[in-house]
Amino acid sequence: MDDGILEEYLDRLVRIHFAPDMIGPGLPAYAEGKLFDYSPNGILIEEKDGSLDYIPFSAVRLVQIKPKASLWDRLTGFG
Numbered sequence: 001m002d003d004g005i006l007e008e009y010l011d012r013l014v015r016i017h018f019a020p021d022m023i024g025p026g027l028p029a030y031a032e033g034k035l036f037d038y039s040p041n042g043i044l045i046e047e048k049d050g051s052l053d054y055i056p057f058s059a060v061r062l063v064q065i066k067p068k069a070s071l072w073d074r075l076t077g078f079g
Contacts, residue, residue, distance in 0.1 A: 013032065015030050016031045017029060017061045017062040018031075018055075018061060033045035042060075043057070
C-alpha cells in the first residue's frame with residue numbers, strides 16, 4: 001500500500017467489507033465507523049459508541065469511503 005494514501009480520509013466515515021474467508025454464519029460482512037488511523041498492517045476505525053476496532057488488511061476485501069457532504073448539504077442539514 002502506498003504511504004499516505006489514506007491520510008486525507010482520516011475522520012471520514014468508512015465501510016470495511018471483509019474478505020470472503022473472514023465471513024461466517026452470524027458474522028457481519030462489513031464494519032462501519034470513522035477512519036481513526038491506519039498503518040501498513042491494518043486500519044483503525046472508531047465506532048459510534050467511541051470504541052476502536054483494528055482490522056488487519058489481510059481481512060479486508062474493500063474499503064468504501066463516504067464522500068464529504070457538499071456545502072449545500074451542510075447548510076441545509078442534509079449532509
